[in-house]
Amino acid sequence: MYTVNTASEIAERIYEFWIRAPQVARNARAGQFLILRIDEQGERIPLTISAVNGDAVRVVFMAVGKTTQHLATLKAGDALADVVGPLGKPSEIENFGTACVVGGGAGIACLPIIARELKEAGNHVIGIIGARNAGLLILEDEMREICDELFITTDDGSKGFHGYAADVLKRELDHRTIDRVWIIGPAIMMKVTSAATVPYGVKTFVSLNPIMVDGTGMCGSCRVTVGGETKFACVDGPEFDAHQVDFVELMQRQRIYTDQEKAAVERFAE
Template identity: 45%
Template sequence: WVEFIFMVIGKTTEMLSAYNEGDELQDVTGPLGNPTEIEGDRVVVLGGGVGLAIAYPVARTFCEEGKKVSVIMGARTKDLLILTDQFKALPLEGLYITTDDGSEGEKGVVTAPLERLCQEGAVDGAFCVGPVPMMKFSALTAQKYNLPIIASLNPIMVDGTGMCGCCRVEVGGKTRFACVDGPDFDATQVDWDDLRARQGSYRAEEGESLEAYKEESCACHR
């Protein structure tokens, strides 16, 4: 079985949210890219928002490999935290929860507990996944303490083979393709401003597509 975890934002996720038992997807492709690897026996996994859906299997795998794993979970508010019970069931060295509004765990962002772990010398490497600003500032925090950190990037993707070029990212001054070269890259080498700009390239078109879908789906258009 395959479990899908997503947030309803655009047309496609709106359609997925309306699926019922017995409905079908035409195709499912994956996994794409390269497996997540990190050096060191003491690692910290940072996940923000829907990125927690990726952070969980990464943390679980590191635990299975015998690493000492700490996890930092972050979200805007308590209701947007996911997989909390699953994280708590892992044999972690520490679990830190942050929310922007303080509705769960520590009020603030994931960089605060990350910085504390760095100051304590408690970790040898870090992995982060989530919104671009969260990953950018996690990278800056880790870099300040010379902590190696990798980021799992999720740029716009179309064919998953690297041929379309939509998933290109700038890493260390070179163009890379997240679906075949990634999705993990040295977070300190990512051009975060370029990535953030590319993520919003089709925001207007995405909004128009969603509105058109809603109009077609409402009773008066059936």
């Protein structure tokens, strides 16, 4: 029985769920994800594990498609049909020295578990979190508590630095040594922000979010190209060397079902 312990909207259309899933919680590591289904006939939704507490895991999602809009209607006490995980490879964490985690929009939700493990491994951890505006910024207090330093950016300047996470990352790389960088957010944000670390030769990871179906390497829907090779994000990732990722292909493949998704959302709204 996978019960939703708490469900809340933490920013416009961004929801935080704590779900009771003891086996997933017991084994979850930073960087891994789970796949849940609302009911037996439901679509499988891959979500990065954002935090673990006892026998519960936290996931954060944006209600954009039909299934995530449906998920957003669940309340504390409701049950899910199943939760499978943890899936994917954990983040490669060790004591690098100084590590920086960068999150954009709902992607910020993937950072706390990574930042915490980096901190526990002995790193000095810098956080950079950005959103379109102050109202869409999530988990600021939690990130401030975990990270040694936290920088905020907003596209419209309503909070923190007026601009993009890439600008702050570049500024920090200009005046100090950063040994590893994680960047998680929309594909375009990961593409642009990871380009900032190339001139500095800093190994950078991104967590890819292609369309997934089975999550076990069987269906091929999560195919991505990394370093010229085909990889399956669900079993070979979801984290990859950012400088090797073919982001243009990733973005094209993410749009494959746009028309079907739009039609499903319209039917759901009826």
